[in-house]
Amino acid sequence: MSGDAEATQVGPPLLVARGVAKSFGATAALRDGTFCVRAGEVHALMGENGAGKSTLLGVLAGLHRADAGVIELEGRPFAPRSAADARAAGIAIVPQEPALCDHLTVVENITLGVEPTRAGFVRAQEARAVAKRALAPLGVDVDLTRLGAALAPAERQVVCIARALAQSIVKVLILDEPTSSLTHAEADPVLEAVRTLAASGVCVLYVSHTLGEVVRVASTFTVLRNGETVKSGSMSGVGVSELTELLLGHSVEARARAERALGPTVLSAKDVAGARLPAGVSFELSKGEILGVFGLMGSGRTELVRALFGLDRALRGEVRIGGAPPTAATPARRLSERVGMLSEDRKSEGLALAMSVADNVTLSRLEPVSRFGFVSTAAQAAATQRLIEQLSIRCSGPEAPASSLSGGNQQKVALARLLHHDVDVLLLDEPTRGIDIGSRELIYDLAVELAARGKSILWISSQPAELLGVCDRVAVMRRGVLGAPRPARELDERALLAEAAS
């Protein structure tokens, strides 16, 4: 590892880790966790799934005890025995899923568990003051009387951070993927709050898979790979491509798509409108095409996919699949027309988490794995095993519950269902949200390969870079209306963002 971070930064180190190692049974999850952070900086901690990132965080937060190595907090040895221990020492963690009580107000959520009381009754004025104090270093103005359910996703995240600040005196705040459930635009206020917080003197350990965001928010970084720190240093002059190489251990060739003649139209939408959104969308998707739809939150991109697939009722407009006359959409009919959809909400809609990988993969089409109306578990497992190998899904086997998989692998299972169904048209809503780069690369490659085999893909995303890298044409969705698709090679990120925000 290089030590240039220490050279470029001022102030004494706040938290230092040297050669931290931790094994679970025979597996060495972390072999050399090394980094150094100072007060007032945002330090990005990056690594692919399995790189040892969660283990390192677990050691810092007092969930695991290190087998070897040294951790120093403010120059003194630090070895927390429990989460409470770490918290008392000034290290707090905000977990990935922003957990809030929908039925409690902002004040009640922030002071939960640390309510100022007199004789068991909450002192409302004081609780309000505590909440205000916790929100102040974030520089965000949230109405304190609003209910959790009424908060926007970014506000929820900010309130979760404020709660961590209210629970104890925080010197190092660990944020585990704070923007994974947010869109590009929603993430901005959270990033701003993180920077403001750091400026107030707190050190933020920022864990994220979204490199563009990391480059903007962090001043220093550490990349872990295979349980070791491969590089740690200042963020200045470091770009997304360099980070990607560090993460993967090899360079990523730009996915330049060969210019290809597109086939006949397989899906045509004319003036499709829903109850509120979309507001009249027309487009044509050709055989073998990947058509990108770029849109910000609230643009109606998700509503468009749902209306096309029949999950929400369309008020007007017509959708033709192949050359057939237009049909009223229901999910069952769409699937029989070999149109499949991937939901942006993997956890509650995309997958049945309690069911096995095999059940999830074969759910929409059980006929090929059934005999006389009875599902054959052997056939189910065999069909699933093929897809597990094809998509390199990391799991203990077809029988593993979907809930036991990492986010990226869950997403692959959701995609595997569309492949098992053998759909011709794939409607993908934010297929790479909140998953690691390795899985992301695999999904990009898979999409390109499917298109080469004559499948058609409608790819919804809030990340311009991935659309430009994967799609043949890209259209921008704005206020419920879809603009004219243009060839991806004629567009750049700035043009897409400008059009979406205009």
Added chain:
Amino acid sequence: MSAPQGLEARARSFLAQPWVGPLVALVSVYVLFAVLTPETFLRGIALETMARHTVVVALCAVGMTLVIVQGGIDLSVGSVVALVTVVTASAARAGHGPLVAALAGMAAGALCGALNGALVATLKITPFIVTLGTMSGLRGLAKGLADEQKIDADARGLDGLMMSDEASVLPVPPGVFIALAAAVAGAVLLAFSRFGRHVVATGSSPATARLSGISIPRVTFLTYALAGLMAGVAGVMEFSTLTVGDPTDSLGLELEVIAAVVIGGGSLFGGQGSVAGSLLGAMLMTVIATGATHLGIANWIQEILTGAIIVVAVTVDRWRHVA
């Protein structure tokens, strides 16, 4: 990001209160019956009768509100009430005074609640199943204690709890005031105490509650124990009305109690519900039953009506929240 604090916002936040819907329903239904049968519904005696009929359900509903807001359910209340009448009657028959008999009954209720709470908190089995089990088990225990028959006992003045003193200025039985006091205590506990906050948090998002250092088993145990205590008080009132200990009493009471909470805006998903709403829900059902009886509507139609009201109330509540 701050909301406007104008008059409209205030009106909105008032209308969003969970008990507004049931209050409107209760007033409209009462007015309807007052028009249809003015000779009974416009007399004070009708009010007094209805208040008396609501006491047991209302007391149980206070406890059930806590349980449902916490994200649980208690199917055993009917059995607990029956068991409490048996315990109270036994104590009275053994020669104890009214206070000791009543305290024995309440203690029995609290113990039953503590049992439910301990089982739900430690076994990690859904409360529906746990209390389905104790519903049967406690009913059996009540029958065993009573030797499968009613226990006759001198009520030793406990019957006065549910009787009105005709000579008094306010001819309302003391039980009604006890129920009201219990309701106020429950409402204050839920809305303003630290414990109440933790009950809502546990029902709203157990993960958040745990993350915030709240001991979920502790909150769960206390919630069910309190609900048991409320069922204990209700059982003493039931004994006061019956003046016997009856192990077969209050069959199906749990459904009435749950219906009252649900009509009052409680959500079976937890996190939502209010004591005031539940009380209004309980009164609404009594008013409909009384009015229907006065109008000579057959019992079976009343039951269909009650069922319809439960479904309509929840539908309207959902619709209000979406709108």
